[in-house]
Amino acid sequence: MILADSAANAWIERAPTRTPEIFVTVDVVILALRDDDLQVLLVKRKLPPFEGKWAIPGGALRVDESLEEGALRTLREKTGVTNVHLEQLYTFGALDRDPRGRTITIAYYALVPAPLAVQAGQGTTDAQWQSVYALPEMAFDHEEIVKYALKRLRYKLEYTAVGFRLLPETFTLSQLQRAYETILGVKLDKRNFRRRILQARVLEETGEYRLGEGRPARLYRYRADAVAEIKARRLFP
Amino acid sequence: MILADSAANAWIERAPTRTPEIFVTVDVVILALRDDDLQVLLVKRKLPPFEGKWAIPGGALRVDESLEEGALRTLREKTGVTNVHLEQLYTFGALDRDPRGRTITIAYYALVPAPLAVQAGQGTTDAQWQSVYALPEMAFDHEEIVKYALKRLRYKLEYTAVGFRLLPETFTLSQLQRAYETILGVKLDKRNFRRRILQARVLEETGEYRLGEGRPARLYRYRADAVAEIKARRLFP
DNA sequence: TCAAAAGTGTTTGTGGTACACCCATGG
DNA sequence: CCATGGGTGTACCACAAACACTTTTGA
Structure with a gap:
C-alpha cells in the first residue's frame, strides 16, 4: 500500500495533465491437452458483472510487477506451474468491454503439460478445463480472446x-x-x-x-x- | 504489501473503487520508404524526461477512445493520413520504462505511402524521418519498439x-x-x-x-x- | 494367434532457385 | 546510337504429398 501510494503520488507530482483513469488487467488463456481435446482453463465468476459466467483467469496488473510477471502470477495461482510456454497474445481495449469502467487487458496464452490439477481462486466459485471447441457463454470479451489464442497457436504450430x-x-x-x-x-x-x-x-x-x-x-x-x-x-x- | 495485494484483487471483483495507478499510452512506429531507405517518423522531446531525445509519436490513451482510435489519432496528428496499414505490435510494460511512474504502452506500427510531410506536435520541437538502420539515441524503450516493428514487418512481408x-x-x-x-x-x-x-x-x-x-x-x-x-x-x- | 499400436520407403508432383539476354524509350 | 531501366523463360533440385505393409508386444 505504501509502495502503491508513493508511485501514484509520483505521477501526480510530475505527470503534467491528468491522473490515470484507465484500469489495466492481465488475463491468461491457459491451454492443455486432455483426452485428445484441446482445453482451456476457465473460472466461474462469483460476483457481478457477469456473475456465474465463465471467464479466463486474470486480474488487475499490480503496480510493482511487469506484464509477464502478472501473467505468471495468474498462472501460478491457478495451476501452480511456472515452467511453461507463456507468450503475450494481444491487448484488448474496446470501450465497452467492462461495464464497470474503462479497462484494457493484456492477454497472454500459456501452454501447460497435460495432467494438471486446478484450483478455484478467490472471486470464483469453480475452475474447470473446458474444450476450446465448445466454449460456454463467457464474461467480457473472453470468448474472443480464447478464439484468438487458438488461431495464434495453430499458426505458430505451423512454423x-x-x-x-x-x-x-x-x-x-x-x-x-x-x-x-x-x-x-x-x-x-x-x-x-x-x-x-x-x-x-x-x-x-x-x-x-x-x-x-x-x-x-x-x-x-x-x-x-x-x-x-x-x-x-x-x-x- | 498485503494491503496493496487485497486492494488490487478487490477491484476486479467489484466496481472499481480506487484510482488506477498505472498510466496507459499508445505509441506508433510510423514507417515509410524514402530514397530507397526504410525510415521511421521520430519526434524530438521538448520536456523531461529524455528532453531532447528522439521518440516515436504517441501519448496518453484517452478514456473515450479505443486503442486503435488512439493510434489513429496519433497518426493523424503527425501525418494527416488515416487510410494506411495500422496494426497492433506489442504491449511494453517494464517497471522502469518511464521514470515518472508506472506506464505501459500499447505499440502500433503503421505503413504509410512514401511522400508525406510531417508536423511537429505539441511537446515536441522537431519531427523527422530517420533511417531505421541508423537510429539516434532514443527516449524510453523506443529503440526496442522500433526494432521490434522492423522484425515484425520483415516477418510479415514473407507471407x-x-x-x-x-x-x-x-x-x-x-x-x-x-x-x-x-x-x-x-x-x-x-x-x-x-x-x-x-x-x-x-x-x-x-x-x-x-x-x-x-x-x-x-x-x-x-x-x-x-x-x-x-x-x-x-x-x- | 490375435489385437493393437509402432515403425518404415518409394514414387510423383510442385514450387524454389539460379541464370543472361533482348526491348523500348529519351537524349 | 547509346545509355537506362523494363521485361522475359528454362533447367535443375529439393521438399511435400500420397500411399500399405511389417514388427513388436500383451492378452
Whole structure:
C-alpha cells in the first residue's frame, strides 16, 4: 500500500495533465491437452458483472510487477506451474468491454503439460478445463480472446516446435502427432509427420520405451538446445 | 504489501473503487520508404524526461477512445493520413520504462505511402524521418519498439502482401521489388520476384505506363479484393 | 494367434532457385 | 546510337504429398 501510494503520488507530482483513469488487467488463456481435446482453463465468476459466467483467469496488473510477471502470477495461482510456454497474445481495449469502467487487458496464452490439477481462486466459485471447441457463454470479451489464442497457436504450430509444450517431458511420436492433429483439427500422415519432425532435429530419443497396448513406443524429449523456430519451412500446410 | 495485494484483487471483483495507478499510452512506429531507405517518423522531446531525445509519436490513451482510435489519432496528428496499414505490435510494460511512474504502452506500427510531410506536435520541437538502420539515441524503450516493428514487418512481408502499403497507389514492379529489398535487406532475383508476385494475384495492371529514363514501365495497383494473406507459401525465403 | 499400436520407403508432383539476354524509350 | 531501366523463360533440385505393409508386444 505504501509502495502503491508513493508511485501514484509520483505521477501526480510530475505527470503534467491528468491522473490515470484507465484500469489495466492481465488475463491468461491457459491451454492443455486432455483426452485428445484441446482445453482451456476457465473460472466461474462469483460476483457481478457477469456473475456465474465463465471467464479466463486474470486480474488487475499490480503496480510493482511487469506484464509477464502478472501473467505468471495468474498462472501460478491457478495451476501452480511456472515452467511453461507463456507468450503475450494481444491487448484488448474496446470501450465497452467492462461495464464497470474503462479497462484494457493484456492477454497472454500459456501452454501447460497435460495432467494438471486446478484450483478455484478467490472471486470464483469453480475452475474447470473446458474444450476450446465448445466454449460456454463467457464474461467480457473472453470468448474472443480464447478464439484468438487458438488461431495464434495453430499458426505458430505451423512454423515452430511449440507443440511439445503441451506434452509431458517425454512422449511418443504418436502422442505428438495426436497433439498436432487435435490442435490443427486435421489428420496427418504418420510417415510424413515422423520424417519431418525428426528432420527438424528438435527431438532426441531418451532410449526408453513406453509400454502399452501394442508394440512399445520410443520415448522422445524436446532438445533443450534446439532452436524453437523451424526456420526452413513451415511444418504443416 | 498485503494491503496493496487485497486492494488490487478487490477491484476486479467489484466496481472499481480506487484510482488506477498505472498510466496507459499508445505509441506508433510510423514507417515509410524514402530514397530507397526504410525510415521511421521520430519526434524530438521538448520536456523531461529524455528532453531532447528522439521518440516515436504517441501519448496518453484517452478514456473515450479505443486503442486503435488512439493510434489513429496519433497518426493523424503527425501525418494527416488515416487510410494506411495500422496494426497492433506489442504491449511494453517494464517497471522502469518511464521514470515518472508506472506506464505501459500499447505499440502500433503503421505503413504509410512514401511522400508525406510531417508536423511537429505539441511537446515536441522537431519531427523527422530517420533511417531505421541508423537510429539516434532514443527516449524510453523506443529503440526496442522500433526494432521490434522492423522484425515484425520483415516477418510479415514473407507471407503477406503488406509491402504495397509503403508505395503510392500505383507503382511499378521494380519499385515494389526495391521496397522488398530495402526492407528485407537482401537482393532479390528480378524474374523470380515478378513471377511470384504476379502469381500471388494481388496486383492488377492499371494499363498506364510510367515514363522515365529507360523503357516505360507498367503501372500496377493493389487489388482491393485480394486476400492479404498469401496462404499457399511464404513469398520469400 | 490375435489385437493393437509402432515403425518404415518409394514414387510423383510442385514450387524454389539460379541464370543472361533482348526491348523500348529519351537524349 | 547509346545509355537506362523494363521485361522475359528454362533447367535443375529439393521438399511435400500420397500411399500399405511389417514388427513388436500383451492378452
